[in-house]
Amino acid sequence: MTTATTFEKRLFEDEIEPFIEQLRAARYADKTLRRKRSIAREFAQWTQQQRITSDHLNRNSAAEFVARMPQRAKTRVALERGTVRLFLEHLCTQGPLQRPCPRETDFGRNSYLQRYEDYLRRNRGLANNSVLVYLPFIRNFVSVQTIQTGCLSRDAFDTLKIQNFLLAQTKGRSGEYARLLATSLRSFLRFLFFAGETTQDFSSAVPMVRKYRMSAPPSFLSPEQTERVLAITERSTSTGRRDYAVLLLLARLGLRAGEVVSLELDDIRWRSGEIVIRGKGRVLDPLPLVCDVGEGLAAYIRNDRGVSSSRRVFLRTLAPRIGLTGPAAVGHIVRRALARAGIRRSGRGAAHLFRHGLGAKMIRHGASLSEIAEVLRHRSQNTTAIYSQVSFEALRTVALPWPLTGGVQ
Secondary structure, X not given: OOHHHHHHHHHHHHOHHHHHHHHHHOOOOHHHHHHHHHHHHHHHHHHHHOOOOHHHOOHHHHHHHHOOOOXXXXXXXXXXXXXXXXXXXXXXXXXOOOOOOOOOOOEOHHXXXXXXXXXXXXXXXXXXXXXXXXXXXXXXXHHHHOOOOOOEOHHHOOHHHHHHHHHHHHOXXXXXXXXXXXXXXXXXXXXXXXXXXXOOOHHHHOOOOOXXXXXXXOOOOOHHHHHHHHHHOOXXXXXXXXXHHXXXXXXXXXXXXHHHHHOEHHHEEOOOOEEEEEOHHHOEXXXXXXXXXXHXXXXXXXXXXOOOOOOEOOEOOOOOOOEOOOHHHHHXXXXXXXXXXXXXXXXXXXXXXXXXXXXXXXXHOOOOHHHHHHHHOOOOHHHHHXXXXXXXXXXXXXXOOXXXXXXXX
């Protein structure tokens, strides 16, 4: 064993405990930390056996380490893959390497997701809520394509594979889900072409999905259903109190799922009784902090949120303690709540049932479409017009007069 190789082995092993302490600060359980410490040690020993130095350490090395023993339990493979990825990130950002996280020679699953996110924010100028909608679709696409090798190969891109993926993912889904998936995938494929990662722009392989406005009345929760969901939500646990605060924001203020995810601690103005919502188009909308919403938020933040480097209000309950990853996380919270209340979901996203319910409640209590648009922060009257379908009285206000001839009344 050469002196350089011995140094590299010691270099990696010396960083294991700082790595574990970093995970402990992120609230990983002790049992999980023991497993990750063992895997990090195995990885350090494996790099020494393979004579891999820090200069040649990359994500391909991690993929080779995970694939060294085939026919193992999927849970073990996933644990190893995740641990080594975190260990590499630690070595690059906090450890001795101090250089950009190493990339693999092929398409890097995580590196390309990060580059795509940067592209959406910096080049396209998309608001955070829009980015949070796009990324889960692309993360799923990349996961499906890399399930065998852990890397995203250029072979993954051809018209047939892309369209087969769309067909498989949209089966049994709503038209809105299909439209968002197609939009996100088209954007990602266009990014890869502009970045020079594909020789052909495959965005044209993604078919357009039509969206018909006013084709059907919106699905919504009745006031009784909304109150039943809130009443049955478990509030004796930290997860339950977090979910209750999320549901209150949806039910009382009609927030979108992405707006709940993007909410930060500084957005809650306790003294003035306001909450600032980061809406569509980077617009900041102050809303009144109604009593039960304020109480629910205060209970969660004071007792359950804990310490985190993230400024997001709502965090994951499991390590790492970071903000919720996207609107899908809010949808998951809502679906669990609806299941507990025995309510069967239909139509578009689960979280939007509360928003539609608030709009339907307002119009049935005599509110005008312009008043609903102001409360729900719609930028177009066409968006608000869908609520006219739940009230015949409201439909009369938007119907055209019947054409008459000869003065007949």
